[in-house]
Amino acid sequence: MFIKKVDSDVILVQIYVDDIIFGSSNAKLCEDFVKAMQEEFEMSMMGELSFFLGLQVKQSKEGIFVCQSKYCNDILKKFEMEACKAATTPMSTNCYLDGDEAGPEVDQTKYRGLIGSLLYLTASIPDIMFVVCLCAQFQSCPKESHLKATKRILKYLKGTTSMGLWLQTRQEKYKWNMPPTWI
Template sequence: MIKEFKKVMMSEYEMTDLGAMKYFLGLQVKQSPGRIFLSQEKYADNLLKKFNMSECKPLATTMALNERLSKNDGKEKVDASIYRSLVGSLIYLTHTRPDIVHVVSIISRFMSEPNKAHLVAAKRILRYVKGTKGYGILYETEENHKLTGFIDNNWAGSIDD
């Protein structure tokens, strides 16, 4: 059925069958029977090079324990365009990295007036990415479907509001 569909599409439209997808919009796709693995390892490498962090020491966590970032903590301001570029790049990386979504959302709160503490926190995420470049999302067929969820709320964690 798939071969027939491709044949009809090729006769109707100008197209080429490139086979199984391997790379698309910065996403690496590895397919095997019953499994699809999505990652952004190449994108992560390019991101580390872009921000001169290729040779940094990797870290095991995305954020320091009990770290509290604030808008007005008196620290020296940094170049907002560089900070925005870094945060935007990290946001794109979250497509296959749910492990960094929370901490990226925290640093994205300070895009209007970033300071050194915010930049250090963003670069810490890059150091974590350095050690976990091969991480991604694995989709597998499964016989026993069971949905499990986890949550870690910190309702009073924001210093600013």
């Protein structure tokens, strides 16, 4: 992530491998950035940002909505939970997780994959952060009780796949010019 401030304006540039997204509070900064990049590199315009690294982005005059509903549904399918009943909270109020030394062990690779997938979802669903990090503590020797807790998170996700972050524009001064992305 690169940030450049020019007076009271700012341009943000996010680079990931061969993908670049950028936005600015000033259209001129975007135009200058595009010109500089085209002089240096061969690039193609892909249009307005709508999908980036598993994040779905919907832009309007009122703000930007970021969610991961497709990624969330993919996780539910991958871990065979797409038909589960939705839970209203990511963790039961009477749940206590510890090392569970006597509990039956579960596949460590599958558990770690699930934790990694859930951690990535915290980018747009921050209310699962605490419980995902709690479950992540047991990756070295996961037990059935830990897997049960992660499945509860998946059940919560089942009912919240359309949730995300709404970044509302407050004033005309702060409206962002979101030009096309690059590949």
